Amino acid sequence: MSNDVPHPYSIEVEPLTKPEGHFGWTLRRSGKLIERSDRVYGSEEKAREAALAAAERDTKPMPGMGRR
Template sequence: MSTDASYPYSLEIKPCEKPEGHFTWVIRERGKLLQRSDKPHASEALARRRGEAEIERLLGPGIGGR
């Protein structure tokens, strides 16, 4: 997620070593680690959705459309 709408945050999706086939997300603020998922997600798409939802929460009600 590298859009201006999420600035200054970026989202990385990474595969897990254990359990194999699962994914986690990492949120960075201006390149520095801010937050990461506390559990593995069953698919890359699910990890991305959860990470994007967390970025929307961080951006606040005015940006996320709430």
């Protein structure tokens, strides 16, 4: 998995207020919200890795769904 966010995606990793010391992420495509983490991550790096995986999943068409 690459560390670069594929164009036109953007990833925001932010600290959570509860539970303190944990992180969450938001994935956007051309500024539009695509997905938000529903789990908490113990480090900023782990949250970013999960967001990158979500971006990669979103770039691959699902079988039978056609092209986006």
